[in-house]
Amino acid sequence: MEKIKIAIVDSGIDLKHPKFKNLEENVVCWNILNQTKSAEDQDLGNGKGHGTGIFSIIYDHLHDNLQDFTFYIVKIFDELGHTSEDYLIKAIEYCIDNKVHIINLSLGIEKKSPSKELHDVCERAYKQGIIIIASASDNAVATYPAYFPFVFGVTGGIISLKKDYGIIENSPIQFIGKGNLQRVADYNSNYAFVAGNSQATAHITGIVSSIKRGNIDWSFHKIEKHLFENGKKDIRVFTNRFMQYVDPKGWIGYRIKPSNEEKIKILEKFFSFKHRFSWMKKIAIYPVSNKEMKAFFYFADLCPFEIVEVYDFPRFGARDKNIEINDTNLEINWDLNENSFNDVDTLVIGHPYDTAIELNTKFADKIINKCVEKKMNFFVFDKLLYLELKNKLKDYPATIYYPNDFTTLMDLTKLLNFDSITIPSLSVVGVTPQSGKFTTQLTIKKVLEKEGYSIGWLSTEPQGELFGADLCLPIGGEINSLTLGSWPYFLSSMISGIEKYKKPDIFLTGHQSGLVQQYKQHFQIDTLNSINFLASAQPDAVVCAINPAYAADQLERVVIILKNLFQLPILFFTLSKRSISPQKMNSESIHLKNEMLDENEWKRLADEISNKYGLPVIDPLDESQNHIIVERITNFFKAND
Structure with missing residues (x-):
């Protein structure tokens, strides 16, 4: 009887695992990268292998019938756990040359249209009678080769x-395998609990291989017909919501990544500030009285651009x-003249229509029209x-830039590798809005x-890049479309990219407020975003x-969350001297009450917080306290190095 040849194109195998005793004679190993017979599985950055x-x-x-099978273990991952489409194509070519019957691909490339090279090699395998079984993305987007x-x-x-499986009619993804949490062998003679489409694909490969064993002459379409006739239509497909219960690194790291040359270009495109x-x-x-512009009053020296002109609302603007x-x-200008913008190439424009005052609205239009006339760039919050x-100026010759370009960031994270973050990392958490x-x-x-x-810096504020942030992440708005399982990959890919390109000593990120609900009767989506x-x-x-x-009621709740939910140490507190809180007026409208604490009141509150939590409390604008920042941060990371 002719043996069935099954190829597993992946990260390799731990053949010394106690589960696979006396299996060597049934296994052929080949490493596509170095063209050797060494195909040992490895840690892919999350303490787990994959191929095993x-x-x-x-x-x-x-x-029960191992004597009827030969397994081809084809390794396409390098020592860092990375691979490329080129390696995948070469692996499929290797399988064609060795006349395998079935290829398992528990991986895939997320893209709207596949390359001709990948299409052609998969079609060639199909025409030679090889059945390729490939995983769809866990993110429910087009994935190749699975979509062929x-x-x-x-x-x-x-x-x-x-042995059970489901079928999906009239879909590029035809089959549902067991993808829920399951125990599998892992590299280094370990076992692991995993879940995802990769595992589901392996189950379908096992089912197809069993069918092929008794029917070696069955074609792709005959096996497909058999599977559809015997599969179940009531299997529930799990979504990314399931992934919140497992380690996200266990399913995220196995997408095909670009080659090293492409990777360098991508890193430069996204992470070279210059x-x-x-x-x-x-x-x-313009307008300088927007709260997002206030940082220019104190930190203009961090801005890598030359600030030439400043404008504000003609009504209720800066005093x-x-x-x-x-x-x-x-x-500070409240009007334009013939010399306006003569020595300027870019207008940094905040929220010019926030006041809903006609005079201010007309002035905003006037400024924008003047800049368009001069073909200036726009940096828009x-x-x-x-x-x-963008809609009005279809063929505009200059740049119109929006720092919270969510689509671009999503494209970036699909291209970058998901790697462990190795540099010291610090987050600034706002207890409430307007916390400084x-x-x-x-x-x-x-x-x-x-x-x-x-310093590597990921800002969550639109003005962050104007002060040297490496990237700006749009918290709120579009990012709400991310499923829970996507967050770790999305964010860690960006941090990993900054680490690789910039090689900073420490990574800093902001964090929008909303870690706890401000009002019990009103659910805030910001809370989920903050936790994620x-x-x-x-x-x-x-x-x-x-x-x-909010020092009295909100701070304690945030501290409890940070310590108990995240197990994160707090290095120190910063306490603004500006107290801002919403006040309900007689008309039932909400007005922000904005007042400055005097020195004595600030010190009383700072001492109260410091005594309660045993941590320093500083004014972030008081340079005499800068040594506390340096000491607390450097001492912590030295102690935990």
């Missing part, structure tokens, strides 16, 4: 028995006539204004850079920024 677990599932389906019509595409479902903002040198700011920026006294400008968290981030960045440290963000950023420690108005 996939093989162990197939093994469980066939162990001459490949069995597989997703995961909730299934009790390994490359990304080569179009922007001399800027004008001051001048602003001092980098030891230069700049006039407001998504609606950005879309308006962005000011705290800028202070930490400025103080540590002055001490000679290189902090869990996915995986900081080693946090700094809490406090708005004095």
Whole structure:
């Protein structure tokens, strides 16, 4: 009887695992990268292998008849756990040359349209009678080779028995395998609990291999017909919501990544600040009284661009006539003249229509029209204004930039590798809105850079990149579309990219407020986003920024969450001297009460917090306290090195 040849294209195998006794004569190993017979499985960055677990599932389906099978273990992952489409194509070519019957691909490439090379090699395998069984993405997006019509595409479902499977009619993904949590063999003679489409694919391979054993002459379409006639239609497909119960690294790391040359270009495109903002040198700011612009009053020296002109609302704008920026006294303008923007290439524009005052609205239109006339660049905080400008100025010759470009960030994370973050990481957590968290981030960045440290920074504020942030992440809005299981991959890919390109000494990220519900009767989606963000950023420690108005009731709840849910140490607190809180007016409208604490009141509150939690409390704008920042951060990371 001719043996059935099954190829598992993956990260290798641990043949010394006690589960696979006396199996060597049934196994052929080949390493595509170095063209040797060494195909040992490895840690792919999450303490687990992958190929060993996939093989162990197939093994469980066939162990009573192992003498009828030969297994080809084809390794395509390098020592860092990375691979490429080129290696996948070469692996399939190897399988064709060795006349295998079945190829298991518990991996895939997420893209809207596949390359011609991948299409052609899979079609060639199909025409030679080889059945390719490939995994769909856990993110429910188009994945190749699984989406090819001459490949069995597989997703995961909730299934009790390994021999059971589901069918999906009129879909590029035809089959549902057992994808729920299951125990498999792992590399280094271990076992692991895993879940996902990779495991479901291995189960379908085991089922198909059993069919092929008794019917070696059955074609792709005859086996497909048999599977559809005997499969179940009531299997529940699990979604990413299931992934919150398992280690997300167990399913995220096995997408096909670009080659090293492509990777370098991607890293430069996204993480070279000079490359990304080569179009922007001399800027004008408007409106300077927007809260997002306040940082220019204190941290203009962190801005890598020359600030030339400053504008504000003509009504209810800044009270001051001048602003001092980098030891230069700049006039705040409330109107335009013939010399306006003569020495400026970019308008940094915040939220010019927030006041709903006609005079201010007309002035905003006037400024925008003037900049368009001069063909200037726009750096826009407001998504609606950005879309308006993009739609209105179809063939505009200059740049219209929006820092919270969620689509671009998603494209980035699909290309980058998911790797463990190795540098020290610190998050600034805002206890409530208006807590001074962005000011705290800028202070930490400025103080540590002055001490000679290189800082990697992921900002959650639209103005972050104007002060040297490496990337801006849009918390709220579009990012709400992320499923729970996607957060760790999305965020860790960006942090990993910054680490690889910039090689900083410490990583800093902001964190939007909302870690606890402010109002019991109103559910806030921000709370879920805040929890997801902090869990996915995986900081080693946090700094809490406090708005004095909420120090009494909100702070304790946040501290409990940080310690008990995240097990994160707090290094120190920053306490703003500005107290901002919503006040209900007689008309039932809400007004923000904004007042400054005097020195005595601030010190009383700071001492109260410090005594309660045994931690320093500082004013982030008081330079005399900068040494506390340096000592607390450096001592913590030295102690935990």
